[in-house]
Amino acid sequence: MANGTAKLTIDDFIKNNEVVKCIDSLKSAFPAGAKPLVVSDVVDGDNHQYVNLVQKGGGVLGIALVGYTYILEEMGIRFIRLAGTSAGAINTALMTVIGKKEDAKSTRVLDAICKLNFFDLVDGHPAARWIIRNFITHGDFSAKIKKWMTGIIATLIILLAGDFIFLGWQHSVHWLSTVTMVLFIITGIFLLMAGVLIFYILSLMKRLKNAGFGINPGDYFYDWIKKQLIDNGVKTVTDLQNKAAEDIPGLRLRVDHEDGLQGLKGDVTFITSELVTQNKIQFPAMWNLFRNDIDSLQPAGFIRASMSIPVFFESYFINDIPQGEEMKRKWLDAFGIDTPPANARFVDGGILSNFPINLFYNPKIITPRLPSFGIDLDDSRPGDSDPEPENWSLLGYFGRMFNTIRFYYDKDFLLKNKVFQKGIGTIPLAGYNWLNFFLSDQDKIDMFVRGAKAATEFLMKFDWEGYKDERKDMRKKLLREHALDPSAAENNLHNK
Amino acid sequence: MQIIISWPWFCAVFGLLLVITFMMSLQSAHFYTKDNVIYKFSIIDLELPSTPTELVNLIKGLYKLPEPLSKKAVSALKGQLYIDFLFMPCAYGALFLLCMRVSEKMQPAIGADIFLVLAWLQGIAWLCDIIENIYLLRKIDPNPVLSSHSVHKAYLYMEALKWGIALTAAICAVSIICYFWLSGFYSAGSLRYAGIMAGEIILFLIASMIFLKKNKTRAGQKPVQA
Secondary structure (H helix, E strand, O other): OHHHOOOOOHHHHHOOHHHHHHHHHHHHHOOOOOOOOOOOOEEOOOOOEEEEEEEOOOHHHHHHHHHHHHHHHHOOEEEEEEEEEOHHHHHHHHHHHOOOOOOOOHHHHHHHHHOOOHHHHOOOOHHHHHHHHHHHOOOOHHHHHHHHHHHHHHHHHHHHHHHHHHHHHOOOOOOHHHHHHHHHHHHHHHHHHHHHHHHHHHHHHHHHHHOOOEEEOOHHHHHHHHHHHHHOOOOOHHHHHHHHOOOOOOOEEOOOOOOOOOOOOOEEEEEEEEOOOOEEEEEOOOHHHOOOOHHHOOHHHHHHHHOOOEEEEOOEEEOOOOOOHHHHHHHHHHHOOOOOOOOEEEEEHHHOOOOOHHHHOOOOOOOOOOOEEEEEEEOOOHHHOOOOHHHOOHHHHHHHHHHHHHHHHHHHHHHHOHHHHHHEEEEEOOOOOOOOOOOOHHHHHHHHHHHHHHHHHHHHHOOHHHHHHHHHHHHHHHHHHHHHOHHHHHHHHHHO | OOOOOOHHHHHHHHHHHHHHHHHHHHHHOOOEEEOOOEEEOOHHHHHOOOOHHHHHHHHHHHHHOOOOHHHHHHHHHHHHHHHHHHHHHHHHHHHHHHHHHHHHHOOOHHHHHHHHHHHHHHHHHHHHHHHHHHHHHHHOOOOOOOOOHHHHHHHHHHHHHHHHHHHHHHHHHHHHHHHHHHHOOOOOOHHHHHHHHHHHHHHHHHHHHHHHHHHHHHHHHHHHHO
């Protein structure tokens, strides 16, 4: 598969020794009859257990998400409500549309990924592709650029020096005049090439501006995901919503619950950031803010909008938003804006909420019937948490500022609702560059294995009864706060 | 032929080249197209598009512009492609004369022959340019035909050939002229023509600064209003 060689098969992933070991260890820890794995009270006719699932964004690291969901599915876990951002949105979309709710889907997601040459997603200008291939995907690309610049300047100095040395020398050694002329031509050609390079870089910068500050149009991805949706019978937004909400045969509760099965309906959410009105948008739920007719939007556009990594991909636009009274009312209700924008411009949802687990929080629930699982991707290296802030470079300083802003929204929710942490498994992916679209086959398998291992570790520790108790305690605490200070508790409920 | 291959002729052709370049620059101030946003493009974007779709989208975008911007952009682009037919003999003619002049002075004979070949190769570059213009003129339509990848590849190869021949000739001739000048291997009379060319270039730059700036401001306001 790597770089278009298309050799990887599903078996390379799922029959990997480490992955098989993960499943064996889980099956021996939770033998079917004696001590089965219990992660939810919602089960179907085939005894699959149902949970909600949130998948984090992270570029090519998304393969690890599939490793994680594969293990969950192998252990009989299925998903009712799904949500994701960016790469998480891609997996979420595929898991929503493939097969039926009660089916295991990860191997089919894997199959779709195996057939995809990742570098095709980098569909920008050939020069931009070349730069990404040779520089950006390498960890130390600034050093590589420096080396190239030094080489160019050194060659130019040598050529110019040679021109003048030979120009003087030819007076004493006559035949050197031909060599001097050739040297002059070589210098001219070298200067021409340098000029063309500068012109090309400038024109690429101009193209970047013209393209809405995106190096790659993202058209290849749009066509690919659209095909995946259509191949699975999803052509319209209505199809997508119906597919996400389709009934599960034999759905029941393992234990009695006052709400019974009420409200246990599937749905799907992709998070994206809208820059014109500066809002977080949840598709497909918010489709009606952009069109009057649900099916005049393309579901593939929602996923494309969610994965528009700023600068790397062009923004996704929805143009010609209707401006009628009805639309004005919807925008006023949703965001307090009385004039809807004429055009909306979307970038990666990850800049606002890369891990939208808060979507599944319902303050009215006293005892949860099913948990919300989240898959976190952690590509930080040990050295990244440098405790000496005075040593940061300018880039490091801005990077940390940006990360503090973009991660705090999700972090704040988890800090206030610690019980949700219990449903989150983290896949350690240090050493992988999330923008490296040149992953080798081995890298892909390794990421999948890491996902599988993280899921195994998570399931070994997950305590469903403890989760429920903690959730009940959280509710009691909120009610206590309400009794002491109703307004504060009310705020707290809203914040959550 | 010998009369034509001379510095006075070169100065005349070079002057005409600058006049036509100036006219083309005035037209290019109206080169706007629309994709997601209205943006400016250059003729190079049409000459070296990375994919067939890119070229088609750029042309389609001309017709997506609001009026009167769209009409102006289309007529400016077509106008420039027609004027380019006048520009070509001047550009390739100037390069031909330059290479011939260098060839005449060149020692050893192999060098002279190389420059002779470079001079006559300008005919191929000219032919490529003509084909390119016809190809583009036929494409300018609200619904342009999407070329196949092989046609697009052939188009890019032709562009590479055209630019390769012209730029190689220009850079080799200018490099050798610099060599002659630094070695003192030139006639004092030719300095007069160097002065004329410098004057032409200065005039071109002044005119560009005055007129193009005005034109750019006028044209540049329209997309914002639209």
